[in-house]
Amino acid sequence: MPSRKALIRRPGPRLAEGLVTHIERSPVDVDLALQQWETYAETLREHGWETVETEPADDCPDSVFIEDTVVMFRNVALIARPGAESRRPETTAVEEAVARLGCSVNWVWEPGTLDGGDVLKIGDTIYVGRGGRTNAAGVQQLRAAFEPLGARVVPVPVSKVLHLKSAVTALPDSTVIGYPPLVDTPSVFPRHLPVPEESGAHVVLLGGGKLLMAASAPKTAELFTDLGYQPVTVDISEFEKLEGCVTCLSVRLRDLYA
Numbered sequence: 346m347p348s349r350k351a352l353i354r355r356p357g358p359r360l361a362e363g364l365v366t367h368i369e370r371s372p373v374d375v376d377l378a379l380q381q382w383e384t385y386a387e388t389l390r391e392h393g394w395e396t397v398e399t400e401p402a403d404d405c406p407d408s409v410f411i412e413d414t415v416v417m418f419r420n421v422a423l424i425a426r427p428g429a430e431s432r433r434p435e436t437t438a439v440e441e442a443v444a445r446l447g448c449s450v451n452w453v454w455e456p457g458t459l460d461g462g463d464v465l466k467i468g469d470t471i472y473v474g475r476g477g478r479t480n481a482a483g484v485q486q487l488r489a490a491f492e493p494l495g496a497r498v499v500p501v502p503v504s505k506v507l508h509l510k511s512a513v514t515a516l517p518d519s520t521v522i523g524y525p526p527l528v529d530t531p532s533v534f535p536r537h538l539p540v541p542e543e544s545g546a547h548v549v550l551l552g553g554g555k556l557l558m559a560a561s562a563p564k565t566a567e568l569f570t571d572l573g574y575q576p577v578t579v580d581i582s583e584f585e586k587l588e589g590c591v592t593c594l595s596v597r598l599r600d601l602y603a
């Protein structure tokens with residue numbers, strides 16, 4: 346039976362100092378961010394996900410964006426080596442957390458860099474964004490870790506946004522969704538559906554037809570409702586100011602060995 350656990354990490358007091366690369370910096374309300382994070386975690390739980398809180402990494406402003414620290418394939422965890430040096434210490438507690446959950450653990454090594462936000466899994470296909478945070482050695486190491494387990498790794502150029510999953514994610518039927526001005530090469534994906542808003546491109550599959558998505562993409566939520574899905578929206582405005590999205594606030598673990 347598939348597991349339904351989600352690793353999360355509470356935002357730290359230095360959140361407002363988080364990195365900003367492709368957007369203008371605007372002030373972050375740390376108290377509001379904490380409330381939004383609590384609601385995000387509660388929403389996962391309401392939809393059947395057991396949240397597992399990782400030790401805080403309060404010296405790292407971006408530590409709430411836990412998705413970037415680890416990539417899961419089956420029960421194997423590949424500990425990332427974040428492209429931004431300030432984020433590298435974030436992986437230590439995540440490594441301990443996944444090991445405690447019974448995962449096999451593997452690592453990205455220097456000179457490789459890889460952020461989990463660059464990795465989009467659709468079945469056994471793993472798309473990996475080659476962009477500002479993930480380099481060619483990181484792509485090769487991802488391949489070496491997961492292709493022997495049956496994955497097919499497909500590198501995709503990313504130049505307009507922070508991570509591959511800032512540009513595209515996928516619906517339950519594997520259709521890749523993206524906001525056209527930000528997708529480098531939509532033709533890489535067998536099925537691609539354009540969405541009308543940047544943050545509409547980010548969904549977390551909660552199970553069945555339920556899609557966790559940001560409240561900032563109402564037109565896309567309408568489109569998904571019209572296609573027979575059930576959008577579940579959360580306000581993550583304070584994380585969006587730091588180029589975060591719904592996907593990056595958790596790591597879903599579906600294939601743990603109990």
Ligand SMILES: NC(=O)NCCC[C@H](N)C(=O)O
Nearest residue numbers: 363364410462587588589593
């Ligand atoms: N996977 C993600 O979309 N992560 C967002 C990370 C945002 C953070 N401010 C960063 O620049 O690393």
